[in-house]
Amino acid sequence: MISVAVISFDVWGTLLDTRRMFELIAEKLAKILFSREVDADSVERIILRVYERCKARRRLGEVDGFDIVVESQNLLAQELGITQEEVINIIEEAFSSADPNQIMYPEVASTIQLLNKLGFRMGVIGNTVFWSSRLTRELLERLGIAKYFDVMLFADATRINKPDRRIFLMFAKHMDVEPSRVAHVGDSVIEDVGGALSAGMKAIYIDRGRRDKGKVVLKELGLAVISELSQVIDVLEEL
Numbered sequence: 179m180i181s182v183a184v185i186s187f188d189v190w191g192t193l194l195d196t197r198r199m200f201e202l203i204a205e206k207l208a209k210i211l212f213s214r215e216v217d218a219d220s221v222e223r224i225i226l227r228v229y230e231r232c233k234a235r236r237r238l239g240e241v242d243g244f245d246i247v248v249e250s251q252n253l254l255a256q257e258l259g260i261t262q263e264e265v266i267n268i269i270e271e272a273f274s275s276a277d278p279n280q281i282m283y284p285e286v287a288s289t290i291q292l293l294n295k296l297g298f299r300m301g302v303i304g305n306t307v308f309w310s311s312r313l314t315r316e317l318l319e320r321l322g323i324a325k326y327f328d329v330m331l332f333a334d335a336t337r338i339n340k341p342d343r344r345i346f347l348m349f350a351k352h353m354d355v356e357p358s359r360v361a362h363v364g365d366s367v368i369e370d371v372g373g374a375l376s377a378g379m380k381a382i383y384i385d386r387g388r389r390d391k392g393k394v395v396l397k398e399l400g401l402a403v404i405s406e407l408s409q410v411i412d413v414l415e416e417l
Contacts, residue, residue, distance in 0.1 A: 182380060182414050184355050185293060186346075188364030189304040189314055192384055192407070193286050193323075200225050202281075203272045203308075207258065210268070221258070225308075228253045232307050236339045237368060243306055243333025250307045273313045278320045283386075285408045287323060292411060294326050301329035303349050303362065305340050305369060329353055340366075341373030350377070361417060363410060375400065380417045382410060 190196040204222035211221065232250045235241050241249055248262075251269075255262045293300060304314065311332030318324040329352045331345055338345040350357045357378035364370025365384050374381040380400040384407060394403040395416040402413035 180414055181359060182361045182417060183359045184299045184353050186301050186303045186349055186360055186362045188370050189302055191365035192363060194281050195283060198281050202276055203269055206268045206272050224257045228257060229307060242337040243339045244337050247306050247310055247334050269309050278317050282321055285406055289407045289410060290323050290326050299328055299353060301327045301349060301353060303345055304332045306332055306334040310334050340369040343373060343377040346373050346377035346379055361414060382413060
């Protein structure tokens with residue numbers, strides 16, 4: 179018998195490709211910086227550098243889930259020598275013009291649909307950097323998968339960043355389920371695995387770069403490791 183009744187998902191790096199979104203934003207930023215001979219690759223490296231700085235502050239609890247969006251936009255604007263408003267406008271433009279199917283990982287839609295058919299209730303627990311959760315929600319809507327999520331909690335709305343266990347416990351409360359019956363799927367050992375386990379949930383770590391494409395289940399820890407989202411279905415029976 180499967181003990182898991184509810185599955186929560188991280189979004190960026192788990193359902194949607196963060197790097198691809200950064201590439202799209204970098205391409206658009208490079209166009210307004212063309213006079214300085216700054217190419218998209220250089221802009222992307224700056225984005226990644228600011229991203230890592232903000233993630234470190236987020237994990238240390240130095241800034242909450244709402245303020246990190248504003249701070250990351252400001253830091254990126256400073257690094258590029260443009261205004262925060264320009265950064266916001268470019269990000270909005272990148273999201274509105276993006277083909278969402280080029281951002282979602284290939285196996286996501288079919289996996290979500292199958293989990294729904296199997297009777298699992300699902301939701302989202304997501305952190306935020308550079309853009310508000312509104313843009314992520316709109317993207318999930320355009321992809322047609324938002325309808326499968328009963329609850330979507332994001333750090334900018336709750337002002338709680340993963341791996342803080344409070345956002346995971348908040349999710350379980352909203353879903354009216356014991357944390358032990360929730361499996362959280364994410365691509366960060368610290369933010370997703372650490373946060374979920376600290377809240378008494380089970381954790382499924384997705385590592386798309388694994389050389390070994392098999393799956394690993396450590397039942398005594400309530401932890402599984404997978405290399406693609408479709409393997410979630412297999413490990414749920416073993417957790």
